[in-house]
Amino acid sequence: MSLMKRNPTQELSFWNREFPSFRGLQxxxxxxxxxxxDYFRGDNLVNDSFFSRDWNPAVDIVENNDNYILKAELPGMNKDDVKITLENNLLTIRGEKKNEYAKKEGSYHRVERSYGSFERTFTIPGSIKSNDIDAQYNxxxxxxTLPKAEEAKPKMIDVKVK
Structure with a gap:
């Protein structure tokens, strides 16, 4: 016994022959x-606001003894396109990746890269030395790199046994 692969197009051919108006629905x-x-696979060619997805850069946040380190993927952007603020332990990164497709240079066959404005806000769990924050874009x-304030760093406490 052999299994046949289901072909939904072939199954509908009867309906297309017998009911021509069905072709429009098909x-x-x-x-x-x-x-x-295309939308869920990321091949979105439709650029109106209903179908377009917000662009949010991928972010990793790591904590070690001295710092919180945040890395964000911002390909195709300039450092001047990104603004960073820290207020009340809320770190906000906002920016805009410009739409180069708006120039309409020829007809595009595929558009997979994302663009647009974004804003990401993260709660930093401890106190930060805000004057010593280092930002690098490469x-x-x-x-x-957000250095922890002294009160936020873990402290070792010796337990004395009596």
Missing amino acids: SLQNDMNRIFD NGILTL
Whole structure:
């Protein structure tokens, strides 16, 4: 016994032959399937506000004994396109990756790169020496080093046994 792969297009051919108006519905279903498949796969060519996704850069935050270190992926951006603020232990990174497709230079066959404004806010769990924060931008990676204030650093306490 051999298994046959299901072919939904072939199954619908009867309906297309017998009911010509069904072709319009089938075409609509194919278009909707393509839009949703492309959207969830990241192949979004539709740029209106309903279908466009917000762009949020990927961020890693690591804590060691002396610092909180945040790394954000910001490919294709300039350091002047990014603003960083720290207020009441809330670190906010905001910026805008410019849409180079707005220039309409030719017809695009595929658009996968994201663009637009973003804002990410993170709660820093301890006190920070705000005057000593270091920000570096290199090869599309923003690295923030936030030194912990003395009261935020872990302290060793010797327990005396009597």
